[in-house]
Amino acid sequence: MNEQFEQALDQIAEEKGLDRDEIIKMIEGALAAAFRKDYGKKEQNIMVELNADNLGTKVFDVKTVVADDVPEEEFDPQKQIKHADAKKHKKSIKIGDEMKTDITPKEGTNFGRIAAQTAKQVIVQKLREAERELVFKEYKGKERTLVSGIVQRAEGDTVLIDLGRGSGVLFPSEQIRGEQYRIGSRVKLLILHVEPTPKGPKITLSRSHPDMVRRLFEIEVPEVHSGVVEIKSVAREAGSRAKVAVWSNQEGIDPIGSCVGQRGTRVQTVMSELGGEKIDIIAWSEDPVKFIANALSPAKIISVELDEENKEAKVSVMEDQLSLAIGKAGQNVRLAARLSGWKLDIKGANLAGEEEKKKEEAAPEVAPQAPTETAVETESPEAESTEAPVEPEIETDKKAE
DSSP states (O other): OOOOHHHHHHHHHHHHHHOOOHHHHHHHHHHHHHHHHHTTTTTTOEEEOOOTTOOOOEHHHHHHHTTTTOGGGGTTTTTTEEEHHHTTOOOOOOTTTTTEOOOOOTTTTOOOOOHHHHHHHHHHHHHHHHHHHHHHHHHHTTTTTTEEEEEEEEEEEEEEEEEESSEEEGGGSSOOTTTOOOOTOOOEEEEEEOOTTTSOOOOEEESSHHHHHHHHHHHHHHHHHSSEEEEEEEEEEEETTEEEEEEEESTTOOOOHHHHOGGGHHHHHHHHHHHEEEEEEOOOOHHHHHHHHHTTTTOOOEHHHEEETTTTEEEEEGGHHHHHHOOGGGGGHHHHHHHHHHEEEEEOOOHHHHHHHHHHOOOOGGTTTTHHHHHHSSSSHHHHHHHHGGGHHHHHHHHHH
C-alpha cells in the first residue's frame, strides 16, 4: 500500500474510530460521484475500485441481469439490463448475475474543479454519517446504564452534558428537584434512551429515574453486581426518598446488610451521589402480605387483607402508627404502593378495643351476668340486705371483664 495513503488512512481511522476498509469504500464512492459529474451518463450505474497499493482506479458500469419479460414500469435501465442484451457481451451470463462493464477513462484524464469539490464533499459527508452511526450504536448499547459526563451549558431549565464522543440532554423532568448543575462539574447520569436524528443521535439522560438507584447499588455493592443479592423493585421520589426491595438467592447472605454496608458506608455513598436522598432498604418476599408489611416500614402493621382480583390491599395499623404508615404528605404509602404494585388502603385500629372484642368472643358466658349487676344497683336498700348471695356473682363478673 502507498505509504502516504496508508498514514492518512490510519490517522482518519484513529480520529473517527472507523475501520480502514470502510474509509476506502467512502473514497471509492466519492470518486464515483466525481466521475459521474464529469464523464458519467444518465443510464450508467457508476462504481469505482481503488487499488490501495498504487492508488490506481478502475471505473465500471454495474448492472443486474433481469428477465426479458420484465414489465417496463418495473425495469430500471440505470441499474438493470435485460438478459438478451447482457448475452451480447457475455454469452454465459445468467439472470440475477451482476454485469460489470469497464468504462475507465484513458490515462492522463483529470477531473475538473467541480468534480474534485464534489468528491471532497462526498467524503466529508460520508465520514460524518459513519461517525454518527458509530456513536449511535455505541450509546444505544448503553441504554439504562450509568455514564459520567461534564455539564456543558444550560438552555433554560434544560442542561446539556458532554459525554465524550456525544452530547446528552438532561430535561427538567429528569432532574433531581432542587439540584444545581454547575458548568464544568462532573456528574453521573443514566442513559434513558437514544434516538437517531439527521444531526446525530439524540441521547436523553436522567438523574431521577429509579434505575439510577439500581445502577448505583450495582457499583457500590459487590453482592448486587455479582447477582448474589438481587434488587427486586425500586420506588423513588427523586431528591426526597426512595424504597429498595432486595432479596438474596444464597443462604447465609443478608441482603439488607449487604446493601447498607458496615456502619452504613455503602448506602451513604449512594445517598451522597443522589444529593442526600434518603433510602429505605427492605426485604422482598413472595408473600404479598409480608411484602406489603415490609414496604410500609417503619410503621408496624396489624393485618393485611388482599383483594386479588382488583390488586387492592386493606391494611390495618395501630392508631399511633397511622401517621407513620402514611408518611409526610402521604409519601410513605405512595412509595410502598409503587414498590409492591398493590393499591393500599390504610386504616387505623384501636388495638385495645380489638383485644377486648376477642376476649368477649372467647368468653360469651360472661355476658348474661351484666343484667344481674344492673338489677342489683337499682334495687332498694331492703333488697340489698335480702339478696346477699348475689354479691359473689357480681365480683366474678367484674373479674371476667
